[in-house]
Amino acid sequence: MTEKKLLMGNEAIALGAIEAGVQVATGYPGTPSTEALETVIRYAERGGIYTEWSSNEKVALETAVGAAYSGAKALVTMKQVGLNVASDPLMSLSYIGVKGALVILVADDPGPHSSQTEQDTRAFGHFANLPVLDPATPQEAYELTKLAFELSHEYEIPVILRTTTRVSHGSGDVELGTKAEMEAGQIEPVAWDFEGFTKDRRWTIFPRLTAERHPWLEGLQVQLSERFSTLPYNTVSGKGKIGILASGVSALYAKEAIRGFEEIFTLFRIGTVHPFPEKAALDFLKGIENLIVVEELDPYLEEEVFKLIGKKHLAVDVYGKKNGYFPVSGEYSVGLVLDGIDKVLEAVGEPSRLPHASPVVLREELPPLPIRAPTLCAGCMHRTVFYAFKRAAKQFRKEAQVGQKEQTEQAMQATQTAQEEQAMQAVQTSQTDTIFSGDIGCYTLGNAHPLNMVDTCLCMGAGVSIAGGLSRTNPEAKHVAFIGDSTFFHSGIPAVVNAVYNEADITLAVLDNRTTAMTGHQPHPGIGVTALGSSSKAIDIANVVRSCGVEFVKTVEVESLAECVEAAKTAMEFKGPSAVVFKGKCVGITKSDKHCVIDPELCTGCGFCVKQLGCPALALPGGEGGEGGEEEEGEKARILDNCSGCGLCAEICPSEAIKTEEVLK
Amino acid sequence: MKFDILIAGVGGQGVVLASRLLALAAMKAGFHVSTAETIGMSQREGSVSSHIRIGDEVSGSLIPVGQADLLLGLEPAETVRNLAFLKKGGQVIVNTHEIPPASKPPGSPAYDPEGLLSFLKASCPGLLCLDFTKLAGEAGTPKAANVAMLGAAAGTGVLPFSKETLQKVLEAEIPEKYRAVNSTAFESAMERIS
């Protein structure tokens, strides 16, 4: 017997791809998908696999497509919103197909835990006419990855392997094939045995080619549906008269919820969700009058089964999201599935009830608990930059208010009613404000209290263009767009070009901490290091911005707050697009040799540092605001072990009580 | 057999490592395991937890409410936050070491670790509380509090595998540099409990 390994779902997928003979792997980091490509990268050098972190998901997919056109086996990885970025090539690719094999790992995030949407890639597969596999455990993820490569090769179509957070980021015992069982250091290089690119009109999409290929694509849906009905990844268990249809991790929740009551139910688990395996579903539905559908995110299976019931005139009642038996959004759990099934049992007049667990205490009985929201690390450069812009904006507001006060006073003499006065004040505040557009990365956390420095956040790269739009409709306000280094390369550049082309009066603040921090510190085009760690050309952000035509470009090393404020202010004063590239280190990957200490003699206990910065290394006894929440002057602030000595608090302390020390770490 | 363990703490306390060690020990003992961890943005000083499900059958990685057999709390507030997962009669081991939240957004209740500990004592008979951070500090580094708590768990005898199995996993998984400190923390916590 082969020994089992404890693997995270994403690792199992990588090993499945290696077992299948993957030759090219690309991707863009995104939680919860990142570890899949990271694992392939670990094996890449010995395994002879070409791997890259691409500049964005569209580029990653297109790179993998080029490889697959040549007959190679390719893998591309991304999170669900990354698929939106890659959807342009993907939608056309369905018609063209591939030659070697192309597997697209897309990780969905019910909840969501760390995403901006709760979209469902099963529905995307339906929209794009592409097969979708939906594993429930790391073991299944491993097996379905191998199946995805086989199917893609056989049918010459890209195959989507869709996971959710609990599968990608869950770990479990996995039994591996011989090749994947090997450690990164022992693996044999994969044969580079594909035939190479052959010129053929099939690779050049044209309306006529699309018209020719469309019937093929539709026919493939029927073929695949039939094939899927025969595969062992769709299983029926039990002989009860109430049917349960489920896929992914929800199927395991359902299985656990009915434990001990299996005789009432028949469970149909689907691993190959799209195209829907109709024949297998029909077999399962024989003798079933009541059907429960358990699935997170979209009612995808529910709609498929509705179509089937309609088509075949079946007398089956369906209980799912559409009639309110299960939640339409959010992550599922065993308890939630239990509740749903219980409601159905009651509706169909089934006397038995499933047993519910009895916790020690109910959630509702817990005492009030402090909110522990994620925050920027202690000493993160983003905090300094956010705080600098906060100060700069405040100065502008003051200046503007002084100016406006004079104007208002003159106007006041002319106006009479209190109403008019009020209206005028409301306009004043909005006009003199600065609007801060944020973006996706660790720095989205700048929205949290007490910084409150992110007024908008939509998707990767959107901050710059949204600031441009806001500048048209709020011309009196200042507009600042924060963007991280990796996000800048991902999708920020076209927005900068647009700001210059259309003369938007915005300030671009690039938070360049030399890494893709939020997803676990992957390299990017600005660093001069590839996925494998070899050196490459580092693309300089300031030069890119300059060459786009931005006339005010400044680079600042984030060391002193005063310098950052100065840079922020001059950039904001500049008429037209301006940019400041703030360069610093991500403390998540750099060891600091400094630490700050508070001199208790000098500290007055005003709490200013704690309340202004929200640095996790700064604390007042009993938390911010002191015991009981309200100001309790006199309690001295403390600096904790996780201080990295950035010196920001020292710079703002009104009593100059904070000093920096060198430490040996 | 089914045994569900929940580990709760704050980002940076080593919840994920502790969960991996328990999962590996369970596998060594011949069980299926599935775990669910908080990974990504929420780790930055946020609440984190890890679910470890051990059994003869493969199950979904999230422990259902009211089913955990053991709750290891690396911090008082995070222990209470996850208490509804514990089944009646389940075992709780809590690290009394306080970690105040990094910021206090408007409306967030005050941090009251003493109140929370008395709540725990009142609701969980057989509660084991100890300052594992201090104990680990005495062993060499406060960072080994997570491993010390595993020692305590082994000391209670509730785990579905032997303490030797867990110790073997520790030896294999912890880099040599930190091995001695971690085993001292593990053993002294185990002794304190049993």
Ligand code: SF4
């Ligand atoms: S990981 Fe780096 S970028 Fe992210 S919050 Fe921490 S210091 Fe800032």
Ligand code: SF4
């Ligand atoms: S110097 Fe101050 S602001 Fe910087 S990490 Fe230390 S406590 Fe936080």
